[in-house]
Amino acid sequence: QQQVKQSPQSLIVQKGGISIINCAYENTAFDYFPWYQQFPGKGPALLIAIRPDVSEKKEGRFTISFNKSAKQFSLHIMDSQPGDSATYFCAASMDHQFYFGTGTSLTVIP
Amino acid sequence: NAGVTQTPKFRILKIGQSMTLQCTQDMNHNYMYWYRQDPGMGLKLIYYSVGAGITDKGEVPNGYNVSRSTTEDFPLRLELAAPSQTSVYFCASGKGGSGANVLTFGAGSRLTVL
Numbered sequence: 001q002q003q004v005k006q007s008p009q010s011l012i013v014q015k016g017g018i019s020i021i022n023c024a025y026e027n028t029a030f031d032y033f034p035w036y037q038q039f040p041g042k043g044p045a046l047l048i049a050i051r052p053d054v055s056e057k058k059e060g061r062f063t064i065s066f067n068k069s070a071k072q073f074s075l076h077i078m079d080s081q082p083g084d085s086a087t088y089f090c091a092a093s094m095d096h097q098f099y100f101g102t103g104t105s106l107t108v109i110p
Numbered sequence: 111n112a113g114v115t116q117t118p119k120f121r122i123l124k125i126g127q128s129m130t131l132q133c134t135q136d137m138n139h140n141y142m143y144w145y146r147q148d149p150g151m152g153l154k155l156i157y158y159s160v161g162a163g164i165t166d167k168g169e170v171p172n173g174y175n176v177s178r179s180t181t182e183d184f185p186l187r188l189e190l191a192a193p194s195q196t197s198v199y200f201c202a203s204g205k206g207g208s209g210a211n212v213l214t215f216g217a218g219s220r221l222t223v224l
Contacts, residue, residue: 006152032211034212036213036215041217042218043200043202043215043218044213046213089152089153093211096158096206097155098213100145103150
């Protein structure tokens, strides 16, 4: 059973556009929601994270929107750049265990 | 500061062989994890440890074993390798505690079982 559902599986965006990746969860005990970015041949690296008591968090061009009642959260990448091309994983955490989504492969076309 | 180091980076095994994937971290993190990554499946937790001498199963522990004799090292043992264990394996560590538990991942170990 997939604890965290992520969509879309792949995404192609023009340079300068907005990339949006969505995730949903069921377990209300989750208390931490990070996003990880992974480049080919590398391990995932923390990009941005949010706690459920906050509805939005912004760091530079990256924003997490969090809807606690709907049990959904999303990553928005503003002014997408070719260097943002990577695989993005959402995750949900409780009791120091992390459950990851299936990943979104983002390609930003110059 | 090396972070999380995994060895080997690549390995080919024959069915039935055994091997150990090594993982070491130099950040004095209490929490360590082993994940496997398969195409379209995301990261699945195999085993984790909250400190030296303590390990616990994750979502997909069958066919694997771990030990945690020191804070720094968390090796993953594959016994009787099967083609289903062909995957990329990631070790990660985290500080834990009451704050956000940020995971630091290694570069991965790609294992092929033929």
